[in-house]
Amino acid sequence: MMASIAAVDAARKQKIDVRVTIIEKNPFPGRKLLATGNGRCNFSNETIEEKNYRGDLKLFRSVYPQFNNAKTISFFRSFGLESFADPAGRVYPLSKKSESVLFALRYQCEARGVSFLCGTEISSIAFSAEKVLLNHTLSFDRLIIAAGGAASPGHGTDGKMFDLIRSLGIPVHPIYPALTALILKEYPKTLKGVRADGTVKICKDGSCLGEDSGELQFTEYGLSGIPAMAVSEYAAKNLPGDLTARVELAPNLSKESLFESAVRFKKDFPQAAPLLFLTGLLPEKLARWVLQKAGSGQVQTMGDLSSAQLKKLIEAVKTVSFTVTGVKGFAFAQVTAGGVGSDAVNPETLQCKKYPGMFFCGEILDVNGDCGGYNLQWAWSSGFVAGKNCIK
Ligand SMILES: Cc1cc2nc3c(=O)[nH]c(=O)nc-3n(C[C@H](O)[C@H](O)[C@H](O)COP(=O)(O)OP(=O)(O)OC[C@H]3O[C@@H](n4cnc5c(N)ncnc54)[C@H](O)[C@@H]3O)c2cc1C
Numbered sequence: 126m127m128a129s130i131a132a133v134d135a136a137r138k139q140k141i142d143v144r145v146t147i148i149e150k151n152p153f154p155g156r157k158l159l160a161t162g163n164g165r166c167n168f169s170n171e172t173i174e175e176k177n178y179r180g181d182l183k184l185f186r187s188v189y190p191q192f193n194n195a196k197t198i199s200f201f202r203s204f205g206l207e208s209f210a211d212p213a214g215r216v217y218p219l220s221k222k223s224e225s226v227l228f229a230l231r232y233q234c235e236a237r238g239v240s241f242l243c244g245t246e247i248s249s250i251a252f253s254a255e256k257v258l259l260n261h262t263l264s265f266d267r268l269i270i271a272a273g274g275a276a277s278p279g280h281g282t283d284g285k286m287f288d289l290i291r292s293l294g295i296p297v298h299p300i301y302p303a304l305t306a307l308i309l310k311e312y313p314k315t316l317k318g319v320r321a322d323g324t325v326k327i328c329k330d331g332s333c334l335g336e337d338s339g340e341l342q343f344t345e346y347g348l349s350g351i352p353a354m355a356v357s358e359y360a361a362k363n364l365p366g367d368l369t370a371r372v373e374l375a376p377n378l379s380k381e382s383l384f385e386s387a388v389r390f391k392k393d394f395p396q397a398a399p400l401l402f403l404t405g406l407l408p409e410k411l412a413r414w415v416l417q418k419a420g421s422g423q424v425q426t427m428g429d430l431s432s433a434q435l436k437k438l439i440e441a442v443k444t445v446s447f448t449v450t451g452v453k454g455f456a457f458a459q460v461t462a463g464g465v466g467s468d469a470v471n472p473e474t475l476q477c478k479k480y481p482g483m484f485f486c487g488e489i490l491d492v493n494g495d496c497g498g499y500n501l502q503w504a505w506s507s508g509f510v511a512g513k514n515c516i517k
Pocket of ligand 1: 161167273460
């Protein structure tokens with residue numbers, strides 16, 4: 126929809142008569158958009174830097190400045206969609222409803238005469254003398270592929286478009302699920318449902334591949350929540366392999382200060398159970414498990430814990446290591462890492478090098494961002510660039 130709007134606007138400026146059709150296999154376009162940001166559509170972020178993205182950053186560097194977060198916010202405001210940023214800088218529509226974004230985009234398309242051909246899946250693409258032929262019947266001068274990636278197939282993005290693109294001889298960088306959950310070995314299912322603040326690091330051969338902090342969600346198979354999702358891509362790219370997830374709890378307290386608190390608690394309340402000390406720091410289920418992990422599950426009172434046992438207890442709060450055996454696949458993932466890169470498209474225009482009548486935008490390109498509005502921002506920025514340039 127963004128690419129269509131940009132295409133019509135660019136055509137009008139150049140006084141070119143253009144007809145644009147959005148072909149969507151779902152009954153309506155933007156189904157995934159409705160699910161974003163827990164239904165609130167976190168569509169951009171106040172602070173966007175290269176470090177928020179991974180993949181083929183040549184594309185990001187050329188495309189993003191052409192239609193950045195400020196331009197995106199004022200673009201939406203120009204047709205009445207006001208927004209606000211939460212304290213973390215995540216930008217949402219003022220209504221806190223993703224349908225506001227979808228309605229606004231759809232109206233802007235309709236107002237520009239864009240047609241919608243819904244319930245139609247593109248399953249073949251062919252090129253002949255300056256024309257693009259879709260499904261052997263639909264003929265166009267230009268084609269913009271905005272088919273998303275392979276993540277969240279329930280929203281229409283099953284990754285089949287990657288196969289179609291490959292079959293045209295266009296290279297596609299290997300794809301992985303990103304912003305997904307970690308599957309852990311020897312993980313206690315009793316932790317299911319626990320939420321706690323912490324840091325998670327993905328480590329291989331002693332070095333840290335990536336880390337993130339925030340609220341961790343313990344599930345029946347492993348770890349979810351924003352920090353686990355943020356590092357899942359590093360796990361996905363290095364599996365199978367010897368990977369560890371190091372979880373550090375009580376992130377705002379140093380080992381030293383925790384140890385001092387433990388010593389003080391022991392002195393003041395020697396008859397109290399060690400679990401009581403830990404429940405001052407962690408949810409009870411997690412506290413029980415940390416106590417077992419530290420080997421002090423049978424110790425009755427704080428007074429019975431030696432200094433070495435106290436140290437071990439604090440060590441267990443600060444670093445728990447799990448073996449990572451997998452990540453939840455594309456069905457669970459929010460985005461796709463990998464895709465069409467700068468070897469296949471011109472990074473300035475997103476025009477396909479092999480077939481000049483074809484352009485790409487959005488998640489199908491090899492650019493993926495952090496949680497926080499970065500992926501939709503990429504869709505807007507790249508949609509604008511592909512739409513504008515396909516008119517030339
Ligand atoms: C649950 C969830 C929550 C998310 N929340 C956020 C968030 O809050 N903020 C954020 O920035 N990002 C979020 N994302 C990621 C973001 O939604 C995507 O990165 C973004 O939608 C990608 O936009 P796109 O236009 O490239 O593709 P999509 O939005 O995936 O749209 C692609 C469209 O192409 C259609 N299609 C695919 N193949 C064909 C075909 N062969 N023929 C016809 N039509 C086809 C699909 O049906 C789909 O409608 C979330 C993702 C999910 C799954």
